[in-house]
Amino acid sequence: MAVLAKNPVPSRPPSYYIRQRLLQNKPAMVGLLLILLSVLVALGGYALMPDSTPNANNGLVQFQKKPPGFSAQVLRIPRPVEATADVNFLEFVLSGKPAAYAELPIESYRFTRDSLYVQPLRSNNALADQVRGFSLQEVVAEPGQYRTRGHLVQTIEEEQIVARTFWLGTDKAGRDVLSRLILGTRISLGIGFVAVLISLVVGITVGALGGYFGGWVDKLMLFLMTVVWSVPSIMLVIAISLALDSKGVWVAFVAVGLTMWVEVARVVRGQILGLKEKTYIEAARVLGIAQHSIILKHLLPNMIGPLIVIATANFAAAILVEAGLSFLGLGVQPPAPSWGMMVNEGFQLIGARAGLFLVLLPSICISLLVLAFNLLGNGLRDAYDPKIPISNA
Known part of the structure; x- marks a missing residue:
């Protein structure tokens, strides 16, 4: 007769262990708290700003x-x-x-x-x-x-x-720096969100088509990825701006998103190449399930973990790309505040008493937000690794 254990270990879904690993990762939790604080500031927007005029442009x-x-x-x-x-x-x-x-x-x-x-x-x-x-x-x-x-x-x-x-001084136009930093949070998070969304949609589509169908379709998608990967982001943004005949917030959103999908496509393609030979995929084909249903319902759900990790990393990269483009005058246009544009304005005043603060303050904001997403991304990567044990403390 089998002896039942006095304290059997309860059966839990994989998401429980992922959540526990993430909660035990203190750097990732710090990054998550910084991101949540930034989201609250971005959502509060003008209600939190000392200067609540449009674009905080009251100078x-x-x-x-x-x-x-x-x-x-x-x-x-x-x-x-x-x-x-x-x-x-x-x-x-x-x-x-x-x-x-x-x-x-x-x-x-x-x-x-x-x-x-x-x-x-x-x-x-x-x-x-x-x-x-x-x-x-x-x-x-x-x-x-x-x-x-x-x-x-x-x-x-x-x-x-x-x-x-x-409290944080004024810029060269006499505008409140604190208000423009708060509004810049909304722009940075907005560009990051839209860029990640575009990169996921385009990357998943291209990677799934190439990885699942193979043959000339895969070669075509690989060629497309290679071409886009080899073109500098700034050149793509300039080309997109010229094609749309505009420079503004939404152009920057779309341009940054269209420069970041290649990495997503490569990951999705590699994952599908390994998964499509599994027995349950062969069974789905034998049962006559439509190919788009196999991709959407059986393949993509099995790569949610890697996609979440890469989306977090792309969020940080999008913030950096937008800041660099705005610094060069290719991103968000005045009077809308962008952290990269604020750094540029401070850089032009280097030597003046307020120049150091105008460079330092938005630079700190960029660094903290990018660091937060990187910490969270590293934590998510470790959380999805089943080899990492869960502490009982």
């Missing part, structure tokens, strides 16, 4: 090239209602909203009767502007609701004269 001459922590007083003058169209919350998060106030940086101010006199803040290497005067009614949105001068003055001091602090 002031007086605030050009200021170092991190710079602070100054600003007089906010209401704009006409027609110039500040109201937007719903979703539109605000996705695209921002026009500034409701025109801002005038000031050094000092004083009230005299029914007027407000301010001393404008001088810009870099410029003489101070003359004192400017405003009627008290000009600097509030609804002047009719204030019955006394004291109430009006108090409202102006509390709501219209505010302190603006630029």
